[in-house]
Amino acid sequence: MYRKHFGFTRHPFDKEIAVEDLFPSASAREIEVRLAHLIELRGIGLITGESGSGKTCACRKVLTALHTGLWRVVYVALSTGNVMDLYKTIAWEMGLPTERCRAALYRQIRTEVNRLCGEVRCRPVLVIDEAHNLRSDVLEDLRLLTNYNMDSENRLCLLLVGQAELRRRLGMAVYEALAQRIVVRYHYAGLARDELQPYITHRLRLAGTELPLFEPAAIEAVFQATQGLVRKVNNLCHHALIATALARAKAVSIDHVQAALPEVS
Numbered sequence: 001m002y003r004k005h006f007g008f009t010r011h012p013f014d015k016e017i018a019v020e021d022l023f024p025s026a027s028a029r030e031i032e033v034r035l036a037h038l039i040e041l042r043g044i045g046l047i048t049g050e051s052g053s054g055k056t057c058a059c060r061k062v063l064t065a066l067h068t069g070l071w072r073v074v075y076v077a078l079s080t081g082n083v084m085d086l087y088k089t090i091a092w093e094m095g096l097p098t099e100r101c102r103a104a105l106y107r108q109i110r111t112e113v114n115r116l117c118g119e120v121r122c123r124p125v126l127v128i129d130e131a132h133n134l135r136s137d138v139l140e141d142l143r144l145l146t147n148y149n150m151d152s153e154n155r156l157c158l159l160l161v162g163q164a165e166l167r168r169r170l171g172m173a174v175y176e177a178l179a180q181r182i183v184v185r186y187h188y189a190g191l192a193r194d195e196l197q198p199y200i201t202h203r204l205r206l207a208g209t210e211l212p213l214f215e216p217a218a219i220e221a222v223f224q225a226t227q228g229l230v231r232k233v234n235n236l237c238h239h240a241l242i243a244t245a246l247a248r249a250k251a252v253s254i255d256h257v258q259a260a261l262p263e264v265s
Contacts, residue, residue, distance in 0.1 A: 002245035012207035012241075013234040019061040021206055023199045027188050028058040035062045035159070038184040039071070042123060042154035044146060048132075048167045049188030052231030056129055058188060059161055063127065072122050077129040083141045090126065109145065117155045125157040132162035136174065143178040191228035200237060213241075214252045221257040225264075232264065239263040 003011065022028065031047065038045040049055035063073050074093045078086055087105035088098045094112055099105045116122045128134070128142070146156045160166065167187065170179045191199055197219050204213060214222070218240065226232035237252075239260035244252045 002241045005245040005248075006207075006213065006241070007209060009208035010206070011238070012203045013238040015231075015234065017057075017206075019057075019064045022057055022061050023191075023195075023202045025054075025191055025195050025199070027190065028054070028061070031055070031058045031186060031188060032062050034184045034186050035059065038159065039066070039123075039125065039157055041183050042157045043183035044143075044178070044181045045157075045159045045184040046167065046170065046182050047159065047161045047186055047188060048164050049190065050229055051163055052229045053188050053190040054230035055188035056161060057230075059127070059159065063125065066125070070122060072116055072124045073127060074124060075127045075129065078134070078138075080133055080135075081138070082135065083138050086138050086141065094124075106141075106145070113156050123157065124155075125159065127159045127161065129161045131160040132164075132166035132169070134162075139175060139178060143181065146181065189228070190230055191223075191233065193223050193228065196223050196228065196233070199233070203234075203237075212251075213244075215254065217254040218252045218257045221254045225257070225261060235264045236260055 035045065047055055047059060066073060074090060076089050076093060078089050084102050087102060087109060090109055091098050091105055096108055096112055099108060113124050116124050142158060146158050169175060200214050200219060222233060222236055226236055240252050240257045243256040243259040
């Protein structure tokens with residue numbers, strides 16, 4: 001309802017955004033460096049962050065840029081389920097038949113990984129999103145799935161993406177064998193206070209305006225309410241723009257942000 005009021009070409013704080021339009025925050029740039037290192041080593045990586053921090057989008061930007069002739073990205077958003085569910089999902093995403101036998105699925109996936117690395121010369125990258133919800137037996141099988149030639153070779157690159165509790169879980173003794181194989185760890189913090197104004201300006205520019213629509217006090221109020229978590233920032237800014245349009249104002253003030261808070265709390 002506010003697009004016409006502000007002259008936007010699109011909603012500036014939509015969830016859907018092309019990877020090339022993502023804001024280059026310090027955390028996002030750090031993820032790019034670390035994932036490049038992980039992919040080169042072909043080991044296990046761990047990216048954690050609070051819900052809505054933007055970690056998945058940051059990872060997606062890096063993985064989307066990989067040459068499809070050299071890398072095969074297999075993305076799995078398996079939040080719950082057993083090992084069989086995991087193998088079926090991986091097999092499906094790899095274009096393999098979903099066998100009913102766990103052992104057959106395991107062999108099938110490993111055979112496909114070997115084929116990709118050998119005949120096709122295309123390295124597979126397995127991404128498990130929402131990994132903090134994985135059961136203990138599933139985490140153990142993921143470790144076994146990355147073990148090739150008696151653990152002397154890394155053929156499958158595994159990236160675990162999840163909330164901070166995953167990092168704490170992997171610090172437990174029961175997961176020591178898996179934790180020792182992790183070569184890249186990073187906790188994604190979202191937007192810093194001094195990045196929020198450039199972020200908002202960036203999103204407004206994508207929507208077709210160069211005007212500084214958010215007053216400094218409003219930006220500070222947004223940060224205080226969201227602590228830089230991108231999803232919360234987007235939701236609050238969206239509703240603050242609605243409040244501003246309803247008031248027929250030209251800029252978002254702290255009052256408009258405060259009026260929007262009940263809509264996102």
